Each structure stands twice: as structure tokens, then as C-alpha cells.
Amino acid sequence: MTTHEAADEQFRAFMHENLAHAAAVLSAEVAGEPVFGWYLRSIGSRVEHADHGTCWLRVHSEPFATASGDTWTGTADAEGIADVAKPELLAAHEWDEESYGRRQRAELTTFVAEQPVSGGSGEDMVTAPPDLPGQWWSHLRRNLDSVAETVTTRQRTTQEVITRRLRVFWGDRVPSDVENWVCAHGDLHWGNITAPNLVLLDWEHWGLAPRGYDAATLLCHSLLHPPTAQRVMDQFSQVLDTPDGRVSQLAVAARILLRAEHGEYGALVQPLHDHISKILPRRGR
Numbered sequence: 001m002t003t004h005e006a007a008d009e010q011f012r013a014f015m016h017e018n019l020a021h022a023a024a025v026l027s028a029e030v031a032g033e034p035v036f037g038w039y040l041r042s043i044g045s046r047v048e049h050a051d052h053g054t055c056w057l058r059v060h061s062e063p064f065a066t067a068s069g070d071t072w073t074g075t076a077d078a079e080g081i082a083d084v085a086k087p088e089l090l091a092a093h094e095w096d097e098e099s100y101g102r103r104q105r106a107e108l109t110t111f112v113a114e115q116p117v118s119g120g121s122g123e124d125m126v127t128a129p130p131d132l133p134g135q136w137w138s139h140l141r142r143n144l145d146s147v148a149e150t151v152t153t154r155q156r157t158t159q160e161v162i163t164r165r166l167r168v169f170w171g172d173r174v175p176s177d178v179e180n181w182v183c184a185h186g187d188l189h190w191g192n193i194t195a196p197n198l199v200l201l202d203w204e205h206w207g208l209a210p211r212g213y214d215a216a217t218l219l220c221h222s223l224l225h226p227p228t229a230q231r232v233m234d235q236f237s238q239v240l241d242t243p244d245g246r247v248s249q250l251a252v253a254a255r256i257l258l259r260a261e262h263g264e265y266g267a268l269v270q271p272l273h274d275h276i277s278k279i280l281p282r283r284g285r
Contacts, residue, residue, distance in 0.1 A: 126221070156213065165258075
């Protein structure tokens, strides 16, 4: 076992201890196989609660310096969003682990029996046709419309970030100014949407973004299955085929490509470049 693998194993044990501690404090009993989130930053499991029955318990861990801000309280803040299918927050608990220099936040939410469209296990893309009827797509649109109508000061991204990233990747070939800022889920990939009953999961990153940002995120995570990507484009053409929608597609593509630099999303790199080449202005124009 390498030093890195040993460190990961030790941190997994730490996160299991965090889950057990949170379950005890919140009067729940772990009843499912725990699953880890991105880079082991979180751990979650199905639990049984004396008052609420079957629930989901998630513990998020961050160093003291980053255990704050919009993403830290995203799930709790999302309780104010109306007319959207999402888990309900039942209880929360925070505590510090001085020996690790980290703060933990546990959140007990209602249990969602439906599986993510991507199939779960940390996947957020589709590579095969998802079985999604027209009614499901209509429900998704209504939910995203409700999210967009939410008034908030939270920010998913900023004009400064978008302008910088678009200039780094594509120079002065594309305008980056955003005209319409609306509330967005902020991480709308196929691992955060369930079927056959639609529920939107993972509300860490919601906040203001260019209009069309959620549709652009879903589109970019669909490019490995062109028919699904086309369905997304057709379903959300009203927002994607606008200046803000094109900025959103470029901003999301840049964000994914930056993560690809660190070894993620390798399969998406070329499809992203192919897609973006279709919406970039021709040189000299």
C-alpha cells in the first residue's frame, strides 16, 4: 500500500467514525452501506430514525478554513425554494475535530428511494439511452423554472470568474458578459436527478448563474450519448440558444475541462471541444 493509499484508508475510517457520531447525536441508526462523495469529502447512508422512519444521513467534512460559505449551508438554505421536488432537511448538526483540523456538518434528510438517472455510484454522465418519458422532461422543466424564479443573494458563479475562464480558454473570440442572472441548481448532472420520479439532489452549489446554466450543465454531461444531448438541446433550446445560454455552455465546459486537467472527465474532453467548436464564432468575424 502506497503512502497515498494509506492516507485515504485512514481518512475513510475517520469519515465512518463521523457518520456513526452523527447518527448517535441525531438519534438515528445506520441501516445501509455508506457511500463516499467527491474526494472523500462526504459520506452518506440510509438510516432509520425513531420519529421520521427511513431517512438519509450525510456528513460533510472540510478544513476549518473552508467550512463556511454558501456551499456549506446549501441544503439548509434550499429549504426556502418552493415548488421543487427535492429532499427535505429534517435536522443538522456541526462539530469540530481538532486533531484533524476539520469541521463536520451532518444533515438528516428525507429518504429518496428513486435512483439517479446515471445509475449512481458517483457517476454523473450517461452513455446509454435513459428511459425518460415526455412527462419526466416536462416535470424537469417546471422544476427548473421554479428554481429560476427563486430570489436569492447566493452565487453559483460570478461575472469575474466567467470572464476570466472564457478568456483563458478562447481568448477574445467570444463575448462573456451575462445579461440575465437567475437562480440555478448549479450542479445539474445525471447523478443529481432521479427517475422514474424526478427529484433534484445535492443542493450545495445552488445560487445565481447565467440563465441557461442548469440546461448547459446537463447538456455537457450528456455529450457521450449524442441522442440524449440532442434531447436536452431540443428541450431547453429556449434558454440554450441565446447569448446567455451560449455563455453558460462555455462556462460549464471550461469548468469541466479544468477538472479534466486533474484527471477527471477524460472521456468528455474531446466531445466538449467538438461541441464548443459549433457555437464559437468563426475566426475573423
